[in-house]
Amino acid sequence: MTALSLGAPPAVDLDRLLAGIDTLAAQRPVAAQVVAVANAEDASARTLAGVLAADVALAGRVMKLANSAYFGMSGRATTLQFAVTVIGFTAVRTMATVALTCLDDESQLPEGFWESTTAVALAASTLAPRFGARSQDALCLGLLAQVGVALLHADDQGGYRELAAAHRPFRTRRAAEVRRYGISALRLSAVALGQWGFPPAMVAPLAAVDDPTSADGALLRVAFEVGARVTDPAHTPEPVARLSRGLLGEEAVAAVVDQVREAADDLRRAVVGD
Amino acid sequence: MPASPTATAHAASVSPEVLAAVFSVAAGDEGPALLVAETIGDTPRVTWANEGAVRLFGSAGGDVRGLPVAALVPSLAAGELAVLLRRGRPSRLALPVRTAGGLVDAVVRSTPAPSGTAWTLTVVPGAGAPDRVSRATADAAERRFATLTERSPIPTLLSEQGMRLAHVNDAFCRLAGRPAADLLGTGWTRTVHVDDLGAVVEVVAAALEGEDGEVRARLVRADGTERATVLRFGHVFTPGVGSGFLGTVEDVTERLAFEARLAFQASHDPLTGLPNRTLLDSHLTTRFSAGGRLACLFLDLDDFKVVNDSLGHEAGDELLVEVAGRLRATVRPGDLVTRFGGDEFVVVCEDVDEADAAALAERIVAALAVPVHLAGVRFRPHASVGVTVQAPEHADAADLVRDCDIAMYQAKACGKGRVRVLDRSGRAEARDKLRLVADLRDAIERRAITLHYQPIVSAADGSLEAVEALARWTHPQRGRISPEVFVPLAEESGLIGPLGLLVLDEACRQVVEWDRVLGAAAPPRVNVNVSALQLGGGLRAEVVAALQRHGLAPARLSVEITESALMTDPAAARSVLQELRDLGVAVAIDDFGTGYSSLAYLRHLPVDCLKVDRSFVAELAEGHPQIATAVIALARSLGLSTVAEGVATPALAAALTELGATYLQGFSLAVPMDGAATAAWAGAR
Helix, strand or coil: CCHHHCCCCCCCCHHHHHHHHHHHHHHCHHHHHHHHHHHCCCCCHHHHHHHHCCCHHHHHHHHHHHCCCCCCCCCCCCCHHHHHHHHHHHHHHHHHHHHHCCCCCHHHCCCCHHHHHHHHHHHHHHHHHHHCCCHHHHHHHHHHCCHHHHHHHHHCHHHHHHHHHHCCCHHHHHHHHHHHHCCCHHHHHHHHHHHCCCCHHHHHHHHCCCCCCCHHHHHHHHHHHHHHHHHCCCCCCCCHHHHCCCCCCHHHHHHHHHHHHHHHHHHHHHHHCC | CCCCHHHHHHHHCCCHHHHHHHHHHHHCCCCCEEEEEEEECCEEEEEEECHHHHHHHCCCHHHHCCCEHHHHCCCCCHHHHHHHCCCCCCEEEEEEEEECCEEEEEEEEEEECCCCCEEEEEEEECCCCCCHHHHHHHHHHHHHHHHHHHHCCCCEEEECCCCCEEEECHHHHHHHCCCHHHHCECHHHHHECCCCHHHHHHHHHHHHCCCCEEEEEEEECCCCCEEEEEEEEEEEEECCCEEEEEEEEEECHHHHHHHHHHHHHHHECCCCCCECHHHHHHHHHHHCCCCCCEEEEEEEEECHHHHHHHHCHHHHHHHHHHHHHHHHHHCCCCCEEEEEECCEEEEEEECCCHHHHHHHHHHHHHHHCCCEEECCEEECCEEEEEEEECCCCCCCHHHHHHHHHHHHHHHHHCCCCCEEECCHHHHHHHHHHHHHHHHHHHHHHCCCCEEEEEEEEECCCCCEEEEEEEEEEEECCCEEECHHHHHHHHHHCCCHHHHHHHHHHHHHHHHHHHHHHHHHHCCCCEEEEECHHHCCCCHHHHHHHHHHHHCCCHHHEEEEEEHHHHHHCHHHHHHHHHHHHHHCCEEEEEEECCCCCCHHHHHHCCCCEEEECHHHHHHHHCCCCHHHHHHHHHHHHHCCEEEECCCCCHHHHHHHHHHCCCEECCCCCCCCECHHHHHHHHHCC
16 A cells, blocks of 8 residues: 555546646647537538548548558558548547547556557457447447546646556556545546537446446446456456456456457557557 | 356356355345346246346236246337347347336346346346437337348348448358357458458448448358358448448358359260360460460370270270370379360360470370270270471461361371371461362352363274263362362362262253254263262252253263272162162262272172273283273173273273273273363264
8 A cells, every 4th residue: 555545635626627628629629620520410421531631640540540450441441531431430539539638648648558548448349249339339438438547647647656556456446546536537537528528328338337237337347357457467357257247257258358469559559659 | 047158167166155145135126127037938938036126027026927028028029029038149228118117218138048048137227318219219220120130041241330340140140150259340351261351341441432332252161161152232321420331141152053063064074074175165265375385185086986886885985084084194284184075185285395295195195005994895095196386377276276186187197096296387288278178169169160071982883872070170379170189178178069069960961051052962971970978868869959950861860989989888878879770870880999899799789880990901001901801791790881991092992892891981082071072072973
């Protein structure tokens, strides 16, 4: 245990944090516009690509993602419009959100943030059908699940780094975050995504991650467990059957761990570059 | 309560106390409503419910246990229950459930047991998210789609994004031989043959952009076997999500195999299994190019007819199969062995020179010469082989085959088991012959073949007995062509029939003309030569037609046929000649003594006259009268008249008259003349 457990933890000023989110959007207007356009029911690949083209860095990442192994297009996405078509509007919106929250600037993030995030995203995407969820939504959810981590880290770099080092396991870290900031990072992600207009169905699992009755929560719990097994050599595995409410066994997850280990790096490079 | 293998294994590793504790928690009302459903008869019914479920659905456990699952989920039509109670995979549906307090929105999750006849159901009431209505609509649409595709025997794929699949139906899982979990996402692309994946991605890319398309690809099943399929992709657009595709897969393995069998049968010889002439043609056509190095070997079995006639067709077939096998074993890898037809085979080699091709031909001849037992008889097969290597003179593949066919005939002419390479001079000769054949055909069509007539006179008093019609051809460029050249040419090239008809028709016309001009002084008869090849069925009809066409009496016509032609098929010749005799047409045997006719047979032939060959007449002039004497005596003893040919001097005429020759024909009496000169000659006598 560290000094973090001593004394009253400084609760995060949520109002300030959420106001900061709006400030971030103002700094990346194109990304903000992409999020807004992608939310519209009448969005088309052409209009989205048209908006995207104004942010060269973001457009390049969308192209890179469309040609990643995850989408299986073998480099055939050669136009921005087709890249948008390939990855889907939710993923475009996710990529814009990554840019919006400066998640593409790894110097501002906790160490290993993207290794962990892409592993969780891939695990969620792979496991989604077993939980009756859509893979593409689960991938985006996984990519954005730790927005709250980035926000807390940006607000309290030293403190969060110590907290993360002292509380490696998923569940105990959530509890430590609640004790220190009054809100867990995942719940904060849910709040932020809700604020950016992501649909409730996509945000709900973030809130349900500690709800033992929630299947969406179970999917995220298992995804984080897989992510930890892939990226953290010191991780002590938790029984998957308990995390998944009996839906999954260790054998099923072992295969997913291998798949994620194989593909995560490719996805990470596509999302945030080398 | 059935459990998954993992759960079973897990349960086995914990103590009964723990299991009891966990069960007690699950059975209580703290957690979600839990039910177990099992198929009893044909109906899935609730067989166990925890406290939470009893509280949600009824006032007592007995009210819930035994209930059909369908009663709990009234919005699912009878056929839709399978969408919830899946085999082999969990499902999650947001739908109203019938509780003690009426219908309540809930999320129902179903987890199947490995047996496929039991499910654990978790019911979470109150799926009241803001987007509940749209989710319910989407779920209903998805249920309809799932019901449609799951029941469909057509393997179906539904995309998520890019090449990723969100859904595959059981028919596709069966086709791929893999569980759905292995096929979702980009997993299915691993079942596409690596060489076909690029084409599939292309069509998917087009479908994502709005174009429907199809592609043929091989799918590799889990057991390594391949299925040939046609994948069809259609564009699907979901507002707020983007583009996707709906794919269906048609397994065309059997159809392709059937088509391949048909194609094989159409291009292969059923007896030997070798490619046939059709395949040879296409093989040569696709490989022939100017300056290429193709070679053709044309083989014709020697004495195949003897095997067929003496040992039977089964032995003949056995020999052909044996030869095919030896050819396959002798040629080089990549060479094509084909059965051209009958007892003829063609081998095609690429990238060889004349020496290579000739060496291969010699190897083939040696391989074929190994004895084989057919119907208990030891037989040593031989083949005559013609070889041609592609040369600038060959305009196309057909030229090549034609040349090696010619070379084969040349080889056959040299004896059995010979190889003949058609070199440049041989090819030029063959080409020249081909051109001559074309010119001859043209000359016959234009009636440019003319007739000369050589008188045949009585040895006793010198009176004109008949004239022999002799065909003459003056080529526009080459001048006069001897009948010894163009008659065999006509026989080889199938022109002997038209040539014979022309001679017959013109001779009849000429006699009628002479009658008109000369009256009683006209030649009493005209002799027309008939080839062995004309002894088919139609000769009598042709003679009758010519006589009728010109109004000529049959007695004014005599048909001359060579002794060797008669002996080719004596029985057939006898019946044809008898028909002519019955008409009143006279029959003479030409070149008598040069063939090998059976004298006994000769006695029964319907002939009137023997023509003593000019070679015996020439021997007579040189002081060797024996054969001429014997032939004349033989004819007399058989009651036949004789014509001595080649009477070159008056002394010979006198000697032959002395020997008893009936008629004389030769330069000393009259040379062959055209119609008008013959008329003048006869008129002046």
